[in-house]
Amino acid sequence: MLTIGQLADYARVTIKAVRHYHLRGLLPEPDRDSSGYRRYTAEHAVKIVKIRTLAQAGVPLARVKDLLDADPDTLAAAITEIDHDIEERIAQLRRTRDQLAQLRGGDRLFVSPEVADHLDELRELGVSERQLHLERDGWILMQTASPEDASLWIAEKRELMTDPEFRALYLDHDAAYDWSPDDPRLPALADRTRNWFARSPGRSETGPVHNPAIARLAAQSQPGASSPAWDRLARLMTDRS
Amino acid sequence: MLTIGQLADYARVTIKAVRHYHLRGLLPEPDRDSSGYRRYTAEHAVKIVKIRTLAQAGVPLARVKDLLDADPDTLAAAITEIDHDIEERIAQLRRTRDQLAQLRGGDRLFVSPEVADHLDELRELGVSERQLHLERDGWILMQTASPEDASLWIAEKRELMTDPEFRALYLDHDAAYDWSPDDPRLPALADRTRNWFARSPGRSETGPVHNPAIARLAAQSQPGASSPAWDRLARLMTDRS
DNA sequence: TCGAACCTTGACCTAGGGGCAAGGTCAAGC
DNA sequence: GCTTGACCTTGCCCCTAGGTCAAGGTTCGA
Numbered sequence: 154m155l156t157i158g159q160l161a162d163y164a165r166v167t168i169k170a171v172r173h174y175h176l177r178g179l180l181p182e183p184d185r186d187s188s189g190y191r192r193y194t195a196e197h198a199v200k201i202v203k204i205r206t207l208a209q210a211g212v213p214l215a216r217v218k219d220l221l222d223a224d225p226d227t228l229a230a231a232i233t234e235i236d237h238d239i240e241e242r243i244a245q246l247r248r249t250r251d252q253l254a255q256l257r258g259g260d261r262l263f264v265s266p267e268v269a270d271h272l273d274e275l276r277e278l279g280v281s282e283r284q285l286h287l288e289r290d291g292w293i294l295m296q297t298a299s300p301e302d303a304s305l306w307i308a309e310k311r312e313l314m315t316d317p318e319f320r321a322l323y324l325d326h327d328a329a330y331d332w333s334p335d336d337p338r339l340p341a342l343a344d345r346t347r348n349w350f351a352r353s354p355g356r357s358e359t360g361p362v363h364n365p366a367i368a369r370l371a372a373q374s375q376p377g378a379s380s381p382a383w384d385r386l387a388r389l390m391t392d393r394s
Numbered sequence: 395m396l397t398i399g400q401l402a403d404y405a406r407v408t409i410k411a412v413r414h415y416h417l418r419g420l421l422p423e424p425d426r427d428s429s430g431y432r433r434y435t436a437e438h439a440v441k442i443v444k445i446r447t448l449a450q451a452g453v454p455l456a457r458v459k460d461l462l463d464a465d466p467d468t469l470a471a472a473i474t475e476i477d478h479d480i481e482e483r484i485a486q487l488r489r490t491r492d493q494l495a496q497l498r499g500g501d502r503l504f505v506s507p508e509v510a511d512h513l514d515e516l517r518e519l520g521v522s523e524r525q526l527h528l529e530r531d532g533w534i535l536m537q538t539a540s541p542e543d544a545s546l547w548i549a550e551k552r553e554l555m556t557d558p559e560f561r562a563l564y565l566d567h568d569a570a571y572d573w574s575p576d577d578p579r580l581p582a583l584a585d586r587t588r589n590w591f592a593r594s595p596g597r598s599e600t601g602p603v604h605n606p607a608i609a610r611l612a613a614q615s616q617p618g619a620s621s622p623a624w625d626r627l628a629r630l631m632t633d634r635s
Numbered sequence: 636t637c638g639a640a641c642c643t644t645g646a647c648c649t650a651g652g653g654g655c656a657a658g659g660t661c662a663a664g665c
Numbered sequence: 666g667c668t669t670g671a672c673c674t675t676g677c678c679c680c681t682a683g684g685t686c687a688a689g690g691t692t693c694g695a
Contacts, residue, residue, distance in 0.1 A: 154535075155535070155538055156672075156673075157672095157673075158671095158672065158673080159538050159539075160538070162538070163534070163537070163538040167651090167652075167653090168673090169651080169652055169653070169654095170651070170652065172652095172675095173650090173651060173652060177650095177651095188659075188660055188661085188673080188674090189659080189660090189673080189674065190660080190672090190673055190674080191673085191674095194531070194535075195530070195531030195532070195534040195535050196531065198504070198534050198535075198538065199504050199530075199531075199534065202504050203497065206490070206493045206494060206497055207494075207497075208650095208651085209490045209493075210490050210491075210494055213649090213650075214650070214651080215650095228497075228498075229498055232494055232495075232497060232498055235494060236491055236494055236495075239487050239490065239491050239494075240491075242487060243484050243487050243488070245450075246480050246483060246484050246487075247484070249447070249450045249451050249480065250451075250477055250480050250481075252447045252450075253447060253448075253451055253473055253476060253477055253480075254473075254477075256444065256447055256448075256469075256473060257469075257470055257473055262443055262444075262447065263439065263440050263443050289436070289440075290435070290436030290437065290440075291436070293404070293436040293439050293440065294395075294396070294435075294436050294439075296404070297396055297400050297401070297403070297404040297439065298400075397641075397642075398641090398642075399640090399641065399642080408683080408684085409642090410682095410683060410684065410685090411682080411683065413683095414682065414683055418682090429642080429643090429690075429691055429692085430642080430643065430690085430691090431641090431642055431643080431691080431692095432642085432643095449682085454681075454682090455681080455682070456681095
């Protein structure tokens with residue numbers, strides 16, 4: 154006959170857990186000795202090892218209770234199912250490990266692989282961290298609003314980036330962020346930008362949502378995402394177009 | 395700007411989880427719109443994907459909170475540690491799977507491998523299920539009371555079982571359970587048993603605890619573990635020895 | 636304009652215990 | 666006989682990481 158502590162040690166379970174199983178009706182209360190201590194038999198030990206095994210497998214105690222006095226076929230079926238469940242949890246943990254590795258890496262975790270590649274290209278081009286941040290956040294918002302459109306837009310944007318003139322314009326806009334709003338280079342930049350859009354084939358017919366500048370607009374809905382120079386640039390471009 | 399539902403969908407998290415993160419101080423409460431709805435930015439989306447990734451890895455939210463604004467080196471170290479932790483949990487799940495498989499099989503889960511092998515041998519010998527049950531429970535109690543002694547005793551018991559005469563005695567004792575207490579075969583069986591113990595070398599000097607009959611005695615402390623014939627047998631053996 | 640889908644807060648629930656209080660019991664050693 | 670430490674008892678509230686339900690306000694698309 155075992156005390157609760159001996160039983161708990163045998164099954165490698167805490168005393169508290171044993172009492173919890175009594176409370177949940179998984180384990181019948183054993184007889185008490187003259188001093189009121191619970192006295193367990195080997196039957197209890199067997200049952201509690203069963204309970205522990207199922208509970209460790211993540212089976213809710215309510216289900217463990219049913220399983221304990223189910224017929225062997227039902228139990229076997231349940232075990233098969235639980236086994237599959239564990240396999241799946243292992244696979245999930247592996248996926249989590251991969252994501253954890255990406256968390257070290259940078260932004261790939263937060264955006265689609267295409268956008269992540271795009272951001273990498275921008276970084277190589279020498280785009281400022283501020284601008285990268287703006288781009289990333291813009292794509293996040295777009296992906297959230299419309300994942301299908303976002304995947305079209307990113308393909309278009311990346312194709313655009315193969316044009317050296319567009320790349321130059323992009324870098325100039327990036328640099329212009331810090332300029333004074335009175336900077337004489339701003340009107341010229343606005344002109345070059347408008348000219349490029351006018352020359353670029355098919356830009357206008359795809360509708361306003363297909364304009365890659367919407368990335369910047371979306372990002373600008375965040376606080377601190379614009380500057381006096383950019384505001385001036387926006388006015389220069391809309392006024393004369 | 396995202397609603398709570400859009401944010402939750404983006405990060406593949408439930409709305410309730412998002413609010414829970416606010417409650418725990420992991421995620422700053424965003425501004426509300428005119429109707430009191432929370433309105434999120436891409437910054438929130440980034441943060442919540444981080445939180446989700448760490449939380450899915452089993453990191454307690456309190457620690458996630460610290461990690462969110464830790465310096466990169468601290469974060470990297472923590473991620474390495476968390477990664478090891480996941481590996482360990484995968485290993486544990488594999489062990490649980492093995493145990494689950496044993497749960498289908500039978501008794502191996504509840505006793506040491508040596509005892510399990512012993513029980514298998516007894517089963518092959520044609521021992522009754524009742525007796526097997528008694529043996530198993532006896533070994534459980536012994537293992538609980540004194541694991542080291544139990545491992546010595548099981549080795550001794552298995553060596554004993556290699557003796558054909560002991561095996562015959564064991565099977566006869568098993569069969570005798572159901573006999574009438576007046577059965578004429580009982581005194582003869584008691585004699586044969588006493589003779590065997592007397593002949594068997596070193597049986598008496600190892601002390602009473604090394605007598606394998608203690609298995610039966612231990613098992614008999616359970617209700618319904620004896621019979622009139624066994625009681626008579628016990629009296630016959632002690633009276634005349 | 637209406638219904639569906641969304642949002643709000645609040646209250647209560649879960650599993651598997653942990654920790655503490657306020658004791659009772661038991662075995663060993665002096 | 667007395668103390669000490671380890672063990673046991675019940676009962677209570679606490680935790681995590683949310684889930685669920687209720688009762689209501691809001692927004693959006695047909």
